[in-house]
Amino acid sequence: MIDFELIFRILVFPGFTFLFLLTLFCDWMERKIEARIQNRVGPMVAGPGGILQPLADFIKLLTKEDIEPRDAKKIIFKFAPLAAFAIMVFAACFIPIDGKSVLTTGAGIGGFNGDLIVILTFATIANFLLFLSGWASNNPYGSIGSARVLTQFLGYDIPLFLVALAPAFLAGSLQIATIAQIQVTTLLPFAILAPWALVLFVITMQAELEKDPFDVPHSESELVGGLETEYTGAKLAFLHLTRDIQVVFGSALVVTLFLGGPYGPVFFGPAWIWYTIWFVLKLLVVVAVTEYISTVFARLRIDQVLSGNWRILLPASILSLILTVALVTWVYNPLRGA
């Protein structure tokens, strides 16, 4: 029997179409924020306030000529961007957007215990596919750019996982929807209970998303377009889309793990509308903060990025985990009487 609700949820709301539109909107908002901070106007022609500009860019790229370098490894070159995009969308589907994960119908919040680890792994695999796409293009700039992507996410994945464990420990669950829900139903948002973890998570996210001051894989002055150098047309469109959906995914993780996810007060009408509104609002705040960070800093050098990771962020994230575990065991749990 065909489950039409599931298909609708996956393809339209809150699945693919909704995520796609949200991604384009976040892209527009990022560009607008960056432009206003830099005293420019930003996109302003397509649609009111230029809001349709990301969509226009996407469609324009789809219509462009698709060039494949002669020496590129064709299959990987073609499919790695698509696969990266698909995996990112799949990972995003586990995040409770309207109160439960996209892949769930009926009652309950969906997901399973351990899906936090699964989606973080998906994000890593997507990054690895991006690395492969640059590697396969057989271009020095592409190769160096993708090598930098690889070095950077391998380094920053460890602190990311460690810091992400703090909310899991606070909630006593590895199920992402439970972590989100418990912050609103029984506890306070973890941004209040464990602010140090939030700060570390945002910094690590900034590095994972390759935004300033950690955007060494995209340093135009050294690497032209980095791993995107040889990409044109539809493949480039999907690379850009992957990059944008990574931003949404990263911000959604911050929202879910630290800000209570979609859960918030329901005033009237169906709860899922309010959940979606809360989710989007929280998400936009996080996107605005990360964009602000990336505008006010200069790009670090690759060795500074790496030593910053191993010397500062990794010890800090271990400390954060120890602190969280200690607090949960000796302060929060006794207070709750659990």
Next chain:
Amino acid sequence: MASNNLELISLVESKFGDKIQVQRNLLGAATITAHNGLHYDVMKALLEADEKTGVTSITGLDLGANLGVYYHIHTSKPFITIKAEVPKVNPTIKTLIDIHPGAAFHEKEVADLVGVVFEGHATPGHFVLPETWPEGVFPLRKDVKATEVKPVPTPEREANVLPENQRLVKIIIGPQHPALLEPEKFSVTVEGETVTKVDPRIGYVHRGIEKSAESRTYLQDVYLVERVCGICNPCHAYGFVGAVEKILKADIPERAQYLRVIALELNRIHSHLLTLGHAGLEIGYETIFQYFWRDREPIMDLIELTSGNRVYGSLITIGGVRRDLNSIDIPKIKEGMKNLRNQLPFYNKIYREEPTLRLRMSEVGVMSREDAIKLSVVGPVARGSNYDTDIRKDIPYEAYGEIPFKEIVYSTGDVWARMNVRLDEVEESINIIDYALDHLPSGPIKVDLPRAVIAGEAVCSLEAPRGELFYYVRSNGTDMPERVKIRTPTFANIPSFLKSAIGESIADVPSNFVSLDPCFSCTDR
């Protein structure tokens, strides 16, 4: 140590006696004619007597049967020129690079364009000329007509020879590279991430302006030399005009002198703001790039107001300036200066305190004062290394002698110091413009000078935004110059980059390089 230039000349005079001829007040404070290899000894004596001695430029000339090799020497006080001649049939002369490494680039250029062979300094292949240029044809000799040179077929592209040491890798930056906005080639040898050697190859956009100037009238040449560089074009105009006026011994009206200073300082502000922003872009700091370029725009408007055009104003002309400032313009300039001055504390804060910017700029591309002097580095790059050389102070030209201003010197010698020198100089330039506007003398703005220039020669140095710009003009009594030599600041500063990049990370090469404010269209005249 000879503190005074005249003492220095007397010292050389007494040391060499009759073997050399000294003419005072020609081509700087004095011209020393020293043939038969004596130029080497004179240079050595000067180097010993004054620590700040260095080669500003070397001019090669075709003097008929002989080739002239003129060494333009700067000391802690003004200029000295050492003239040497070699026969055309055997144009060999002793090199200076063993006593002054800063001469290397100049010797290479003279060898390529005039065909002088520098004994002890191997200059294989072309340095400025294209690979298709025939051997043995030297474009700046009088018998060579540009239209008659037949290019030879492009040589086979030589395979990228791997260095013998297996641990070294050669990375070629340029001629087309994202970090370079203009084409020039640098072969960087790296061991791991560390740069061990940089080999430059310039000349990709060489236009032969020095040669073209010989077949145009003086007035046409003013417009021609402005085309050497779009950013510092008033400086080039002034360099040429200043040299011609010295040959003519012209008295320039005071008002014109002040107006020239205003034009040159506006140019300096716009050039410095451009670089400060571009350095931000190079280290991935797009926000300050946008801010600096936003604030540069009103300055461009002021340049348009004073000269009639945003970029090529051609305000400075032989005998004075083309346009006067009226009582409506002056408050507008003052307003623009005030607005920019209000922005400066913000930029100072960013450049001094922003942590990521300091991480990328501090202790990058460090050059010591000794190296700066040895390599004859000029401008903000030298002043960032605690080497106080500013032509506006050393040899005041136009109204600079009457205007009070500070010479900015930083001592750390890194990229950060160079950028801060520029930032502080913007403030000084605002002060200079304010002072000049307040003390603007009345009177004419131009004197009429003859179109044909009496036979003679002169040099003119000025402090362009990127450093000392040097002009040598030789006239022969007609309305066209016999020889025009242009030594641009970037040409003098590239050796400093070759030196300071060594031992640093390859990732620092772009920000180190951009801190020179490189201009290849200047380098390739």
